[in-house]
Amino acid sequence: MKKHKNWQRWVTSAALALGLSTGAMAEDPMKVGFVYVGPVGDYGWSYEHDRARQQVEEHFGDKVKTTFVEKVPEGADAERVIRQMAQSGNDIIFTTSFGFMNPTEKVAKRFPKVTFEHATGYKRSKNMSTYALRTYEGRYLSGTAAGMMTKTNTIGYIASFPIPEVIRDINSVYMAAKAVNPDVKIKIMWVSTWYDPVKESEAANALIDQGVDVLIQHTDSPAPLMAAEKRGVKAVGQASDMSKFAPTAHMFSIRDDWAPHYIDVIEKVKAGTWAPQDFWGGFAEDMLSVASMNDNLPADVKKAVNDMQAKIKSGEFHPFTGPITDNQGKEVVPAGHTLTDTELAGVNWFVEGIDATIPK
Structure with missing residues (x-):
């Protein structure tokens, strides 16, 4: 015991001599x-x-x-x-x-x-x-670009699971696209996976076969972008900078940090x-950003995306400010009201104009 105490004293003395605290050492x-x-x-x-x-x-x-x-x-x-x-x-x-x-x-x-x-x-x-x-903030930028770039007036969304985050983001994409292109329609393909390159690629090609010429995904592989590159349509990267997988098709990515x-x-x-x-x-906290905007995008599209990002980041604009009506004709967000975070976490409806039902 005496030897142990002497050892402790020696360690403490050495630590103090070096300007260290014994707590930091331990x-x-x-x-x-x-x-x-x-x-x-x-x-x-x-x-x-x-x-x-x-x-x-x-x-x-x-x-x-x-x-x-x-x-x-x-x-x-x-x-x-x-x-x-x-x-x-x-x-x-x-x-x-x-x-x-x-x-x-x-x-x-x-x-x-x-x-x-x-x-x-x-x-x-x-x-x-x-x-x-x-993520709905980034999706709003995606929808803005999609609505301006589509030539068929048909954009596609590869969806993972029918949870509030995904439903909320589909709505955000469509509302943004509709704001710049009143004739736009959205087709949704549910794949029931977060990551499956084969399923994601099949969904992308199926949507393109139905006339979609801009793809947005809520899945995690670059397969949809690669399909877009092969088929000559446009797409937005998911979560990280996916530009290298589709040099021509990639419009930009919304990167998570x-x-x-x-x-x-x-x-x-x-x-x-x-x-x-x-x-x-979100954008205000620098946890979302626009990555690798493609030089091949028209100047007006780039400007629209950058301007909308600035408005969302400053708080001047919020995608879920009413009036908003769902696709059953019910007012889900009254005029002048902005959905609270609690309300955003419970979104279980599609906005007016989306011709689809939410899977059970």
């Missing part, structure tokens, strides 16, 4: 885990989440240690993966897909000392927050100031 790195629904190489959603994870490591250095699990199915497997992450000592766990919501909530209850952050969901607790991107939120959460947990919240980030 501090273990904060462990942060990420759960991805797709592969990190999807060039879309999971790719950008993992790029943000790498930025976290660059920002914090050896003060943070990150791990991730990719290609996690939404359901029982997700709960198992999240539970294993909690059991392995992670201080913070980010679960990055809507279908991880219920599994995250279950595991959060069992591990009250772990901080959980769930992307795109709506369930929160004392140790579980939600966070989302205002999750790093500001991840860094902020980690700093708050380390400082003991974290509290559960429902966080939304």
Whole structure:
């Protein structure tokens, strides 16, 4: 025991001589885990989440240690993966897909000392927050360009699952396209997957066969853009800069940047100031951006996209300000009212003019 105390004194003296605190020497790195629904190489959603994870490591250095699990199915497997992450000592766990919501909530209850952050969901607790991107802002720019560029007056949307985020974004695309082209129509193809290049390519070609000449996707591979390039139509990249996959067809991409939120959460947990919240980030928070606008776009289209981005970023314009009527003739957003974040998270209707029903 005496030898142990002498050793402690020596370590403390050495630390002070070097200008270090003994607390800093003893501090273990904060462990942060990420759960991805797709592969990190999807060039879309999971790719950008993992790029943000790498930025976290660059920002914090050896003060943070990150791990991730990719290609996690939404359901029982997700709960198992999240539970294993909690059991392995992670201080913070980010679960990055809507279908991880219920599994995250279950595991959060069992591990009250772990901080959980769930992307795109709506369930929160004392140790579980939600966070989302205002992807509808980027979709509005996509719709503006699509409405101006279409020659057939028919644009196409490759949709993943009928959750509020996807429904909300389809509406945003169509309202923007309609605002610049009253004759525009939208065709929607549901593929029931976030990432499946074969299905995405088949959906893209099917839409093009139906007269679509501008494609917008809510799936994560560059397959739709590659199909657009082969078929001579236009398309918008999803989540990351997809310009290299379609040099001619690619109009621009709306890029997601999750790093500001991840860094902020980690700093708050380390400082003991974290509290559960429902966080939304968009153009104003520099978590969305327009990437690689194509030089082949007409000047008026470029200007319209840039001007609309500036209006949304400044708060001058919000896509979901009423009056808005759904495609059943019901007023869903009264004149002068802008949907709150809570209301945006519950959008389950298509706007007037969309000739489609939402799958159950």
